[in-house]
Amino acid sequence: MRKSALAWIGHPLTVAAVVVLLLNDHLFKGLWPGVVTGKLSDLVGLIAAPALLNLLIRRPWLSILVTGAAFTLVKTTAMGAYLASQAWTLAWGPSLVLADPTDLFALPALYAAWWIWNHPDPGAERLARAVVVIPVTVLAVSATSQSERYRPYSAYAVEVTGDKIVVAIRGYSSSDAYPKAGYVSGDGGRTWYGQSTPLTLNPQTSACVADRCYRIVPGRLKVEESTNGRWVTSWEISPSDQDRLGRAYAPDSPEDAEAAESMAIAVQQRPDGHVVVVANGADGIALRDVSGAWHRLSWTEHGFDAAAAVSLPVPGKYDDSVSTTALLAALAAGMAALVCGARRLDFGAASLLTWVGIWLFSGSRTDLLSHVFFLLLSLGMVPAGLASMIVTGMRAGIPFRVWAIGAATTAVTYFAAMTPIYLWSAGHLDHYSVGVGWSVILGCATAVAGILTVFHFEYGNIHLK
Known part of the structure; x- marks a missing residue:
């Protein structure tokens, strides 16, 4: 049977690992904090991560090797834990990853990932399943675990x-x-x-x-x-x-x-x-x-x-909600650019459904019942919205350049909004409020620039008076 990267990530066992990872990090750890739920994330994460990495590397054995080496480096060395903390901080806001050699007991889970690769599921490569699994896997593997309160x-x-x-x-x-x-x-x-x-x-x-x-x-x-x-x-x-x-x-x-x-x-x-x-x-x-x-x-x-004592000058630490807000704003800017290029109501509705689902997923709620409800709701909305965007986008014949501009607008808007926060954190701006002010200005400017770029290519030159 033919094996492919999509077949691996769409395999039922990979999907099951992703579901367990999401439920464990967002539900079980809050209900039953301890060693079992702490190690469970490592086990299922090592099953799901190689399949996701293989979408880029396209070498299964190398994907598993890189995953295992990176996991070992993070869990056994202070430098590895520091680099992981910085990577998570850059992507999701201030985060702390601690070295813990006892987590290495989870490494045999990589064999499970290898077994899944060598035993593909006949229906795992279908596009619809891949569209659903890939974004959810990214969110699951990238999400930081709940820390002690x-x-x-x-x-x-x-x-x-x-x-x-x-x-x-x-x-x-x-x-x-x-x-x-x-x-x-x-x-x-x-x-x-x-x-x-x-x-x-x-x-x-x-x-x-x-x-x-x-x-x-x-x-x-x-x-x-x-x-x-x-x-x-x-x-x-x-x-x-x-x-x-x-x-x-x-x-x-x-x-x-x-x-x-x-x-x-x-x-x-x-x-x-x-x-x-x-x-x-x-x-x-x-x-x-x-x-x-x-x-x-x-x-x-x-x-x-x-x-x-914390050494001075101290790097500024910003709340997780800052990077989350910047990401949501950047996604809104990129989707707005795509909607302007698509000129279809159904594509706009699909984009809105996707964005609302991501917003619900990223929300922080102290009430456990509401947290579980909105988590499950978002896990239905995001894959459905993304699938609808792809289908309606293909029907509308959206040019590749519009997709590229939308993706670029999202990325540039995010980093434009976060750069002043990074500068404040590094001590180049005196006050947090100054960084926030510049973040809003640069984020809005890049979002508008992305939308105007779509209009420029799709509707001709625009002359601003």
Whole structure:
């Protein structure tokens, strides 16, 4: 029996692996988080990925080899995990892939992929099935798995009690075996130990010792000190670095976000000088030692540590919804260009059905029932819409150049919209709001340019007055 790339990806077992992957990542992991659902994604992903990769490589043995080598590199090396994180971040927004050698137990699933290739299904190569399976497989293999839920830790109050410095914190992670209410230091902030009993502290915005006073600046990571009645800056993080730093601690839900800003301050007099401690929200604490040097200390399993502080300047971390919104806008721009070239109502309806299905699929919902409902609905709408676009497009005789312009408009609009966000993340733009503003302007400009290009080729030159 003749074997082909479409027959492989359209094989019932490949389709079954894709369905399990989607259900596991979007449903089972939320219901039953743990080792079983975590490893299941690796198993079925290794079955589906080679078939998808083979659409490009067209060498089955090489597709399986590349898949296995890449999986091994990601799971066993820090560099591989880093590169995977960057690739997922570029495609889908900020993501984190962790090296975990125990995941290598899933590698035998590649034999299942090889077996499927060597035992093609007679009806697997039909165009209709391929049209349905390919986009769903791309979404399934590319989707990031659900990570553990957490709320960023936040140091919101600090107080000196006798010879001890007490910092109250809030926040949580699903991996916390023993949640802590705060950290305590008895040696001027050099070492810390956790405290689980609830703390009731009265946050202060200023504190004094001898003839010197300190105060925080509301909304800033900044401390001023007063000597002889004159306030001067003692320590600060620049507004642009603070803007990126505040987004480095992204929670699972926007309502769980914690600000990275100075919230409380305390001063401790010691025999060899004085120590200043500032509760800086999601960034941890700032500590002025007895020598007068300031240090940023962040979270570790054993307390605050300067080595754990996020380095400055910090790359800006943007929410997943940013890249999702850019992708949806880019798809809308590309489909609008195609509709202008097709000039058919049924093609426009099919395009709209596809876009709505993708929008429903990409939506983030906390309610499990609605999440499952819209996921299943989108899995029906997207393949049906794509199939209808292909069929109606072929009937309309849409020229290849229109398809090319539509695809190019989608790609260019996406990267035009995301480039200012990348520039902000890298520190080339000072504030996130500036990046968003330029993202909207460039995205709209490229979308309009794509539509006008279709009109130029299909309806003649357009002269704008």
